[in-house]
Amino acid sequence: MAASTNPFLIKGYLDKNHFCDxxxxxxxxxxxxxxxxxxxxxxxxxxxxxxxxxxxxxxxxxxxxxxxxxxxxxxxxxxxxxxxxxxxxxxxxxxxxxxxxxxxxxxxxxxxxxxxxxxxxxxxxxxxxxxxxxxxxxxxxxxxxxxxxxxxxxxxxxxxxxxxxxxxxxxxxxxxxxxxxxxxxxxxxxxxxxxxxxxxxxxxxxxxxxxxxxxxLDRISKDAYRKFIIYHFASNQKKIKEQEINTLLEWTQLHTHYVQSLCNKLYTQPEKELTHEVLNRCMQDILLENETYYYSYQRLLTDQQWNLLKAIAQEEFVSKINQREFLNRYKLSASTVQRSIKALEEREMVIYEKDAYRIYDVFLGRWLAAKF
Ligand SMILES: Nc1ncnc2c1ncn2[C@@H]1O[C@H](COP(=O)(O)OP(=O)(O)OP(=O)(O)O)[C@@H](O)[C@H]1O
Ligand SMILES: [Mg+2]
Incomplete structure (x- = not known):
């Protein structure tokens, strides 16, 4: 593989060097x-x-x-x-x-x-x-x-x-x-x-x-992913600090596809030093590029479903969807939430994982949380 090729694959498989842990x-x-x-x-x-x-x-x-x-x-x-x-x-x-x-x-x-x-x-x-x-x-x-x-x-x-x-x-x-x-x-x-x-x-x-x-198959460990990211940036003469990597891994919830996509984008930035500002710019760019898709989801959902989706995105993780406090904070009605959450799960917009609901598509979740 040529040195100029992006080491963070976003599809397929190349070799063990480009495969984390x-x-x-x-x-x-x-x-x-x-x-x-x-x-x-x-x-x-x-x-x-x-x-x-x-x-x-x-x-x-x-x-x-x-x-x-x-x-x-x-x-x-x-x-x-x-x-x-x-x-x-x-x-x-x-x-x-x-x-x-x-x-x-x-x-x-x-x-x-x-x-x-x-x-x-x-x-x-x-x-x-x-x-x-x-x-x-x-x-x-x-x-x-x-x-x-x-x-x-x-x-x-x-x-x-x-x-x-x-x-x-x-x-x-x-x-x-x-x-x-x-x-x-x-x-x-x-x-x-x-x-x-x-x-x-x-x-x-x-x-x-x-x-x-x-x-x-669960998430790759934070340590392993951190090492992998440092290794690939360093071998291509790019600098990134531990703090930025931590932000990156948190923002992508350590979900492989999203980690890879953000790293892939970050890698293409002209700067040699991938600072906090560069990272932020990349994250915003990703959300902006996908915005058209995200708005189209809104048209596919009922108002109640869309409101629930936004509420979950704001919270990031919701363990009890029926809790009064959560419902009140987002002005949701207990009677429709049951039905809406089922529909959102069926459409794979929301997932119940490790005792909490979250937005399935991590970038969509970030976009919703930032936008509304
Ligand atoms: N260990 C890894 N290290 C680096 N990149 C990886 C690793 N595993 C997967 N990827 C990348 O992450 C993305 C998602 O992986 P993959 O397609 O294998 O997931 P999947 O679980 O099969 O997804 P789906 O359920 O959509 O079929 C791909 O771009 C792939 O190249
Ligand atoms: Mg697959």
Whole structure:
């Protein structure tokens, strides 16, 4: 990576140098994979699940085949089959080495096709299934193919709770039955809708009950993040004092995506010394850049919801939403607050975390608190 490139990534994964800490989480995941235990990896949004999966893969791929598949864009089981099959084929087979004809020998009932990715110019396998019958047969073929692999395969299915939105209610049981018959494949099921995931894996009447080890991804520690930030600024001849880093970490509530975004912005400032003033300017700039989005949220919410959102933002954390003092301070009525908070949680505008409500999007919270 060129020295001029911003070391604070705001998407994707590069290498361990640009990845802060997660030592324990990485070791625990690797241990589970090496010992034949599937894992459910959950956290609130934008805390670093996908990054962690890539980080773990960068270490596991020396000895194992690794497949990452994000099923967020899938709407039904046929979609799943297409997306899942495509990810597996393209990760485990090389389109330069295997012809479609050879693959037909492996897959009995479906035809992968080769197409050229317009963005990269690289060939990649595609799976075209349309009917339920085709899809079922293809899925069976894919799992048979996985079973036939000699080398251990590690598959991460990101946004796994998406299968609950499929019209095919049999999906959960079907996948579970295929998965439990595989001995050479380990799975990481990852997602941010914790209540859905935890119901799937901890409810005794559900197919995936207790079939995985549950890993919850919390915040990176303040110390580790501080060191990481100092290291990257210092190696690029920029100065930042401990006090400014503390302000930065507090303002972003140590929420990975927001820490990264602010650092990324701070890094692009022309000043060599990142003073309190420079930091403040960056924070204001971020809020200003997003303002159009924030105003559009107002139009999506009822007045009561918007007022409650503002009140929570002012407080930063609210542990008892029904407390008289809180209601009086913001002129909220107890009867509507219950309904509003539910709606705000459903829209992922507010989250209940560690015994308190707060605004899910940290920057939105800062904007609301400053603006109103
Ligand atoms: N340990 C880390 N060090 C530095 N940056 C990180 C780390 N983990 C994640 N990031 C960055 O933080 C951002 C959010 O991470 P990521 O996308 O992995 O979160 P997520 O939990 O998968 O989010 P979502 O729930 O939205 O899918 C990304 O820009 C990623 O590059
Ligand atoms: Mg993710």
């Amino acid at each position: 997660r030592g324990e989480e990485t070791a625990r995941l690797i241990k589970a994979m090496e010992n034949g235990r599937n894992v459910t990896l959950s956290s609130i949004r934008r805390m670093g699940k996908t990054g962690l999966i890539y980080h773990v893969f960068s270490q596991l791929k020396k000895k194992n085949d690794c497949v990452y598949v994000d099923i967020m864009p899938t709407a039904d089981l046929t979609d799943f089959t297409r997306t899942f099959g495509k990810a597996i084929l393209n990760s485990l087979e090389n389109p330069y080495q295997k012809s479609v004809k050879q693959l037909l020998g492996i897959f009995k009932r479906f035809t992968p096709t080769l197409s050229i990715d317009p963005a990269t110019g690289q060939p990649s396998f595609e799976i075209s299934v349309t009917t339920t019958k085709e899809s079922d047969a293809t899925l069976e073929d894919i799992f048979n193919y996985l079973r036939s692999r000699k080398k251990k395969v590690i598959i991460a299915i990101d946004e796994f709770q998406q299968i609950l939105n499929y019209p095919e209610k049999r999906t959960e049981a079907l996948l579970r039955s295929y998965i439990q018959r595989l001995n050479n494949v380990e799975f990481i099921f990852s997602g941010s809708q914790q209540h859905l995931l935890s119901q799937m894996f901890t409810n005794a009447s559900r197919p995936f009950f207790q079939s995985t080890e549950l890993h919850f």
